[in-house]
Amino acid sequence: METTVTGLGAYLPARRVTNEELSALLDTSPEWIESRTGIRTRHWADPGTATGDLALEAGGRAIKSAGLSPGDIDLMILATTTPDHRCPATAPDVAARLGLGPVAAYDVSAVCSGFLYALATAHAHITAGHAAHVLVVGAETYSTILDPGDRTTRVIFGDGAGALILSARDPDDEPGPGTLLATDLGSDGSRPGLIRIPGGGSREPAGTDRYFRMEGRAVFKQAVLRMGESARRTLARTGWDTADVDRLVGHQANVRILTALADHLGIPAERAVVDVDRVGNTSAASIPLALAHAAEHGRLTPGDRVLLTAFGGGLTWASAALTWPDVTPG
Structure with missing residues (x-):
């Protein structure tokens, strides 16, 4: 299937x-x-x-x-x-x-x-x-x-x-837009302190610091590097070149990371979807929110070649490639 x-x-x-x-x-x-x-x-x-x-x-x-x-x-x-x-x-x-x-x-x-x-x-x-x-x-x-x-x-x-x-x-059906073509996942557990909530888990059940903490500068470097590597592996699995990408939808961490990622991949900045300016960094919700907003405002059209990529705590990273479907956001 x-x-x-x-x-x-x-x-x-x-x-x-x-x-x-x-x-x-x-x-x-x-x-x-x-x-x-x-x-x-x-x-x-x-x-x-x-x-x-x-x-x-x-x-x-x-x-x-x-x-x-x-x-x-x-x-x-x-x-x-x-x-x-x-x-x-x-x-x-x-x-x-x-x-x-x-x-x-x-x-x-x-x-x-x-x-x-x-x-x-x-x-x-x-x-x-x-x-x-x-x-x-x-x-x-x-x-x-x-x-x-x-x-x-x-x-x-x-x-x-x-x-x-x-x-x-069914793969025998007439192909159309919306197909998910490839994914890539990865992690590096050697640097968990870059993004974490220190207290409250079984490691520190009595820990008093239960707020989200992040080492911003180190995260910036890792985010651009890891998303770039993952995105390239995903492109290789689809047979696409960066020039084939119509829309790059990265995790909406901040505008500087999105700009650096597009530059790192050699994708023109105008092809990168930016939604963080109006909603902030919404973590796991950021990519689907960005997709919905872009589709609603005509920045995604059926058949567009779309590259998704994200980076998060763990450290973790992931990417996916798809052709954009003919859907209207609900």
């Missing part, structure tokens, strides 16, 4: 947080935030709104976009760093609230690479014949794990959710 993208959904919390609002709380300025990150606004969930609530909205919209009913979904995979609870996983709850029935549903944790890890896993389920329609969601409420006094992280991250429906297609 081949894998095709048949549905797309996105959801952002209503609360929009500006650089001016954050500058009144932190030792910074709107100009400093934008010059360092390219971010102007981000969305934060209201107190009491959980990651699962955002995933529910995006997932439902993706199912509608695909023209399916909840009962058509065979499997749900949720990528998140901010689950509703340490136990149980969030995906089964979301699946039940969506009315998917007693299908398999589980979480994937690969931080900002999580959505592409989930995408590759869903692709494997489909090609193995285990599922005909898979709901893949990336959802985060990073506002719940940010140190209120840390300007290096609080100004960067936002909340949101995005989702794709992946569906099986």
